[in-house]
Amino acid sequence: QSALIQPASASGSPGQSITISCSGTNSDVGDSNSVSWYQVNPGKAPKLMIFNVINRPSGVSNRFAGSKSGNTASLIISSLQSEDEAEYYCCSFTSRSTLIFGGGTKLTVL
């Protein structure tokens, strides 16, 4: 099973909003409300930012939001800050009871 498809890179200026997409199939994103997003900084373990498509864990800024339409999930980051610069990965539960990650998106805050 191929990885979920994410843009390799994204960028925005401080204060702007950006959206990172995550495209899958009817066997994963389209068939599941178990879509999550992770923030990865160099040398650190991934951090859960969004789960169940739209939910934020305690402690995650409300500038982070998730959505899904059909086979595509999205991570929306509003009011960009320099500390948001990181790599972001989506992840979905699949019809085979496995998890699959996206290829990752490197976010640059200009």
Next chain:
Amino acid sequence: QVQLQQSGPGLVKPSQTLSLTCAISGDSVSDNTAAWNWVRQSPSRGLEWLGRTYYRSKWKTDYAASVNSRIIINADASKNQFSLQLNSVTPEDTAVYYCARDPVWAHSALDVWGQGTMVTVSS
């Protein structure tokens, strides 16, 4: 507060077996409230889910198709830990390996992660 502490060698020879352990504190590997996962990260492939184990009246495992023929994930309830064995490794298995918890309430989201172990496959 749930914590995961990884241990295991950082260097494995090609064709040999990679073995890592993840010790759990603040939760129980044998409760039916979570699954226990292994994920790896490499520059070429990003994050890659490898598999998980969980207890739901009996022990169950799910594995990624890419490693299904070479992987075993076991739990040891007496030590409250779980382990990863990856057989017949090649240099392509060089990566940072993480253990992670997937609580039932998060529906397959990984909310707590180990510190990561850099594993290099080289002779």
